[in-house]
Amino acid sequence: MSDHSIKTPLLPNQETQQQETNLHKTLERFQLYLTVLGFDQSSVLRFGVSWVTFLVIGVAFPVAILSLHANCSTYCLYEIEGFELVIVVSHASLAAVALLCLSHNLRKYGVRGFLFVDQCNGHVERFSKEYVQKISESIRLFVLWVLPCLALKIGLESIRIIYMHRASWWKSFGILAALTFSWAYLNFIYLSSCLVFHLVCNLQIIHFDDYGRLLEAETDVLVSIEEHDRLRHDLSKISHRFRIYLLLVFAVVTSSQFAMLFQVTEISSKVTFINGGDFAVSSIAQVVGLILCLNAAAKISHRAQGVAGIATRCxxxxxxxxxxxxxxxxxxxxxxxxxxxxxxxxxxxxxxxxxxxxxxxxxxxxxxxxxxxYLENNPGGITLYGWTVDRSLMNTIFFIELSLVLFVLGRTTVFTYQSLP
CATH class of the missing domain: 1.20.58 (Methane Monooxygenase Hydroxylase; Chain G, domain 1)
Structure with missing residues (x-):
């Protein structure tokens, strides 16, 4: 047997250094991805490039195309309805909220501080492998959600070109590419911001799982209280950094959904996949991001509340x-x-x-x-100005949204019925 076929086992220090190196490379790739999307605004140049790109690709392109479609005597590709402008405004608003909130936090704390992977007490050495695994899982989850939405958008625009073609194929293909690229750019920014929040919460799950093992092994109550205070402090900082972002995302998604619902139910022509498909695709993308945020917040909140059950069992x-x-x-x-x-x-x-x-x-x-x-009276979790984001709050939000939807449908259908001859 040759000497090259024998692998020398790594020493503990060497293995730790290798894991830290893998974590450093993973964070560098993650930071590069955020920089490409414009979240890194640490300098005046990057700030200007980020917002100019956003205004050109995310706002100017779709508005120019909609203006071109408004004059159908010159060039007409789609039968544009009123909610097309609402879709553009909602996507641009969500992307602007994501850029504002995340760029501020990244500029202030950096990637490591923002993700809470630079904590003391040897956490980097202990959890480097788990950190890399959680980041990889979040990226796979992002791809899993983004690719179907992108495929639906491309399929929708292709069908529109095939069935409503009234100009040269080059112009049609150019409009298809411009609309798809603008839509993908805005939604990548929005869904990436949701991914970052989802990742921050998932990384905290590593610490809570480790704390559960500490409760089963540690007999010193003071040590357990100090560690729990540190975890609650981290969750408090996460809530403080993301509360404005979560509220704005929820407000923009809700308002845009109801605005589009008003437009769809009040238009006089028949709503088909050709003229209303963009409403469905855009709604899916917006709701997916909101689900990612609420799921991550509820998961870490229930994990924090479950600590009391572990302590009671011990x-x-x-x-x-x-x-x-x-x-x-x-x-x-x-x-x-x-x-x-x-x-x-x-x-x-x-x-x-x-x-x-x-x-x-x-x-x-x-x-x-x-x-x-103490644990029962200090459960912890992701909070929004005192409201803990858990299943109870999500059920409340669901019933409020359902009531509003039924109200909108009732008002629009009644008005439409009364306006009929």
Whole structure:
């Protein structure tokens, strides 16, 4: 066997250094991707290039094409309805919100500080492999959501060109490429910002999983409280950095959906896939980003709230374990023993020993009980001005949105019915 076929195992320090190197390379690639989309606005030049590109590709291109379509006597490719402009405005607004919020945080904290992968206590050395895995999973999730939406958009524009072609094929192909590129650019910015929030929450799940293992192994309550305070502090900083972003995204998506719903239900012509397909594709892309944000926030909130359950389980196991059994056996022995002089001396000694052990046991029990009560009253999670983003809040949002949709449908269908001859 040749010497080249034998692989020398890496030492622990070498393996740690290799994992840190992999994490550094992964973060560099992730930062390059954000820079290409314009999130890196750390200098005046990058700030200008980012916003000029956004205004040209995301605003000027689609508005110019819509203006061209408005004059159908000169050139007409689509039967444009009123909600086409609403779609452009909603996509541009979401992309602008993403650029504003994420570029500010990246400029202030950097990629490592923004993702919370530069923490103390040896977290980088311990969790480098998990960090790389979570980043890779988030990128795969982004591709999984983006590619179907992009395929639907390309298919929609292709069908429009085939069935509504009234000009040269070169012009039609140019408009197809311009619309698709503009749409993809805006949605990549918006969905990438949702991906970043989703990634930040997923990276915190690593820390909470490690904290659960700490609760099962650590007997010092003060150490557990200090670590929990650090985790709650990190979640508080995440909530503070993303609360404006989440509120603006929710407001823009909701308002654009209702504006498009008004337009679709009030137009006089028949809504088909040709003239209304862009509404469906755009709605899917916007709702996907909102689902990514809400899912990530609810997941980390429930993970933080589940810590109290783990602590309660450890407290129950410690309280009902060998200590109780030993105390019961010791008390039974005292009761069943005789009353001879030697036994009384032994009884006095054992009672003194039992009292000391019982005090220690009660002290440990009370500390664990206080820790459980502390966790139950300080659950943590992603909050929006005091509102914890969990399943209860998501159910409330769902029923509010459903009520608004039914209200809009009721108003528009009634008005449409009354306007009929």
């Amino acid at each position: 407290h129950a196991l410690a309280s009902c374990g060998s200590d109780d059994e030993s105390h019961a056996r010791l008390n039974n022995r005292l009761i069943n023993d005789g009353c001879s002089e030697s036994d009384l001396e032994a009884m006095n000694y054992i009672s003194l020993h039992n009292s000391t052990q019982l005090d220690s046991y009660l002290s440990s029990y009370l500390r664990r009980q206080a820790f459980v009560m």
